[in-house]
């Protein structure tokens with residue numbers, strides 16, 4: 577979540593390939609009965625059609641109604657590490673679906689497709705999409721994501737970012753008060769692969785043990801008037817660390833969040 581840097585869009589020939597990025601998900605969706613491709617919609621940028629890709633992973637049934645979690649990556653187009661981590665996580669889910677027992681996971685691997693193509697933080701329209709939520713925005717990606725968030729009524733939202741100014745893992749918590757009880761174990765689990773950022777101030781915010789309780793306005797989150805609040809986690813990896821370590825850290829973090837939330841919910845159901 578470092579500060580915005582405006583970058584010009586890449587010439588069409590030198591764009592990064594969304595198709596190549598999503599190919600592993602497409603292959604898995606073609607053979608797995610649990611992973612479904614369901615587009616979140618299309619939008620137009622300068623006469624070109626873009627899809628907002630969405631996949632849903634249906635875990636084995638748990639005790640009650642499935643818990644719905646939204647996982648969002650690459651809303652900053654120059655942070656592809658989150659998308660790579662999410663894809664690694666889905667590879668694990670397909671091999672071991674029990675990780676998602678009791679859940680339906682709605683997966684948004686590239687929330688900023690044009691920024692991903694261009695390698696830029698902002699969209700091709702020059703907007704930092706992670707400052708536009710619930711703000712009467714006209715940005716088509718944000719309108720589609722807001723629709724998704726409103727329609728599915730998520731129990732939890734997890735946004736994956738990578739920070740080129742951080743030497744370690746950290747995250748933001750908001751929404752439900754239990755959120756910090758999800759982020760702390762997630763950081764602890766992922767510390768197996770990368771250090772935690774223990775600085776007192778991270779990204780301009782006060783932090784404790786890598787956890788920040790404030791945040792920017794307009795970030796991807798549940799609608800302002802929704803109660804009870806879902807848990808909302810922004811998970812940040814240090815962008816300069818080797819990619820495979822960021823991927824492994826993200827896989828462990830996501831696994832941990834699902835485990836801990838399941839425990840909290842089943843405990844609450846039994847009291």
Ligand SMILES: [Zn+2]
Nearest residue numbers: 577652737738
């Ligand atoms: Zn970011």
